[in-house]
Amino acid sequence: MSAETVLEVANLCVGVGAQGEGASLVRDVSFSMRRGEIVGVVGESGCGKSMTALAIADLLPVGVTSSADRLSFEGVDLTTADRRTALRTRGLNQAVVFQDPQASLNPALKLGTQMTEAVMHHQRLPRASALRRAAENLSEVKIAGAEQRLREYPYQLSGGMRQRAMIAMGLMMSPSLLIADEPTTALDVTVQADVMRMLRRLNAEHETAILLVSHHIALLQQVCSRILVMYAGELVEDLPSVSLVKDARHPYTRALIASVPSLAHDPSRRLVTIPGTLPDPGARGDGCPFRNRCNEADERCDIAPPLTRAGDHRVACWRAEENAHA
Numbered sequence: 001m002s003a004e005t006v007l008e009v010a011n012l013c014v015g016v017g018a019q020g021e022g023a024s025l026v027r028d029v030s031f032s033m034r035r036g037e038i039v040g041v042v043g044e045s046g047c048g049k050s051m052t053a054l055a056i057a058d059l060l061p062v063g064v065t066s067s068a069d070r071l072s073f074e075g076v077d078l079t080t081a082d083r084r085t086a087l088r089t090r091g092l093n094q095a096v097v098f099q100d101p102q103a104s105l106n107p108a109l110k111l112g113t114q115m116t117e118a119v120m121h122h123q124r125l126p127r128a129s130a131l132r133r134a135a136e137n138l139s140e141v142k143i144a145g146a147e148q149r150l151r152e153y154p155y156q157l158s159g160g161m162r163q164r165a166m167i168a169m170g171l172m173m174s175p176s177l178l179i180a181d182e183p184t185t186a187l188d189v190t191v192q193a194d195v196m197r198m199l200r201r202l203n204a205e206h207e208t209a210i211l212l213v214s215h216h217i218a219l220l221q222q223v224c225s226r227i228l229v230m231y232a233g234e235l236v237e238d239l240p241s242v243s244l245v246k247d248a249r250h251p252y253t254r255a256l257i258a259s260v261p262s263l264a265h266d267p268s269r270r271l272v273t274i275p276g277t278l279p280d281p282g283a284r285g286d287g288c289p290f291r292n293r294c295n296e297a298d299e300r301c302d303i304a305p306p307l308t309r310a311g312d313h314r315v316a317c318w319r320a321e322e323n324a325h326a
């Protein structure tokens, strides 16, 4: 693994039950992220984006478990590390921002207390220095009157401010990876743009890699260097953002693109919606998970296509070769 690799995930699986013995929610997802890279994860609701992000962050809901051949942060493999090392590695290197900051901020603690807890514990920073850093971070995400805000409770902040405070909190440790799951979905459009600008600036200034989960493929194309496309719990395509529109090879990725006005090749053509629905996690069967909704499916699709690499592009479709030139 190169020193430039921040995160490496090999064959991540997520399932319901203490041993993942129930329905399979995520199957064999593998990818890595370089320092400072912004990688997007896209797909329809229920395709396993959040479960993938939560498994990496070790924040899966009760009753859902994960396994992986390798899950390493900064070279430390958390699948073999002891609990203490795993906690410390995540604590030092990883921050998480969710769609709903309300769910992540403790309503009973003042902002200053919750922003400083981790650095005081992990970096042994004295309280005064930690509070100074917290105030600087709040100013950095454009929250005015930072010192006063640190003495306030989350309910005293607006929704957009809470989301920015979450980002400021996440960056207290200068993490090498920020996991952001739909960080702007619950916000109104102007605040969304502010939050995205902020994430990009923090990425550029602190070299923080960002794993950005969103169902909004056009937004990901604008900010990410690479996009991972998930379908029914599987990674079906991984490609550079610059290739998205002209070189997507999986029919599902193409359908996602065709359903977005700003990305569709010919905006005058009718936008395409994807017929059918995502199969239930317990009822995916064998073969390509997309075959029942795919207008290019043929008899080959009864066998699941492997995720095959060609240069910096990976696709799980028997037609990937043909589609590369189509």
Ligand SMILES: Nc1ncnc2c1ncn2[C@@H]1O[C@H](COP(=O)(O)OP(=O)(O)OP(=O)(O)O)[C@@H](O)[C@H]1O
Pocket: 016, 025, 043, 044, 045, 046, 047, 048, 049, 050, 051, 052, 061, 062, 063, 064, 215, 281
């Ligand atoms: N607590 C849970 N227990 C069992 N299954 C769950 C739980 N939470 C979600 N799921 C199921 O896991 C699958 C993947 O869900 P996930 O939230 O990862 O999808 P997603 O792509 O992030 O969707 P969205 O964009 O709606 O958040 C879905 O079928 C969902 O119903």
